[in-house]
Amino acid sequence: NAGVTQTPKFQVLKTGQSMTLQCAQDMNHNSMYWYRQDPGMGLRLIYYSASEGTTDKGEVPNGYNVSRLNKREFSLRLESAAPSQTSVYFCASRDGTSTDTQYFGPGTRLTVL
Amino acid sequence: RKEVEQDPGPFNVPEGATVAFNCTYSNSASQSFFWYRQDCRKEPKLLMSVYSSGNEDGRFTAQLNRASQYISLLIRDSKLSDSATYLCVVNYAGNNRKLIWGLGTSLAVNP
Numbered sequence: 484n485a486g487v488t489q490t491p492k493f494q495v496l497k498t499g500q501s502m503t504l505q506c507a508q509d510m511n512h513n514s515m516y517w518y519r520q521d522p523g524m525g526l527r528l529i530y531y532s533a534s535e536g537t538t539d540k541g542e543v544p545n546g547y548n549v550s551r552l553n554k555r556e557f558s559l560r561l562e563s564a565a566p567s568q569t570s571v572y573f574c575a576s577r578d579g580t581s582t583d584t585q586y587f588g589p590g591t592r593l594t595v596l
Numbered sequence: 597r598k599e600v601e602q603d604p605g606p607f608n609v610p611e612g613a614t615v616a617f618n619c620t621y622s623n624s625a626s627q628s629f630f631w632y633r634q635d636c637r638k639e640p641k642l643l644m645s646v647y648s649s650g651n652e653d654g655r656f657t658a659q660l661n662r663a664s665q666y667i668s669l670l671i672r673d674s675k676l677s678d679s680a681t682y683l684c685v686v687n688y689a690g691n692n693r694k695l696i697w698g699l700g701t702s703l704a705v706n707p
Contacts, residue, residue: 584630584645588639
């Protein structure tokens with residue numbers, strides 16, 4: 484049981500390049516989330532998916548797109564990276580039970596030059 | 597006012613000390629409350645949920661005060677391994693199950 488996995492762990496991009504961050508969970512959770520974490524800003528929700536086939540914007544969606552490929556996978560795409568997107572990106576899934584726990588992946592550290 | 601506010605810290609305490617963190621939230625319709633722990637350069641992990649009646653897990657006690665709209669976390673007999681950032685998290689009713697995260701309180705337990 485791997486939990487939530489993310490790839491890559493580290494990435495350096497030049498301004499204007501594109502990339503996709505991959506996330507997968509093996510816990511059969513319906514809900515999945517993408518956050519970014521910046522110093523002094525805390526965790527901010529970019530997009531979430533309440534179930535397979537649905538996605539919704541979070542607090543900071545501009546510059547990002549997502550795809551809920553199937554129940555397991557939820558990817559985040561940066562079409563044209565900007566230095567303001569330098570951050571640590573976390574994917575999470577939620578168990579939907581009474582504990583309502585979110586489980587996080589190890590994060591992707593992205594630097595945009 | 598931020599939706600979820602925490603003591604900024606950092607808290608520096610000796611081993612064995614008792615330390616308490618507070619967190620206030622602005623939306624009285626909030627339904628679920630949590631404390632997560634985040635180690636340096638790692639992902640957040642659930643420490644404990646916070647129930648109306650209060651709950652305890654070993655050295656950790658969480659309490660909820662709905663009237664004053666705050667939750668607290670008490671750590672007794674601090675260990676070096678408790679050094680981390682503690683994140684207060686709130687789930688608002690009708691918010692389609694999105695969580696609102698505090699900025700976190702940093703704790704350093706010193707030998």
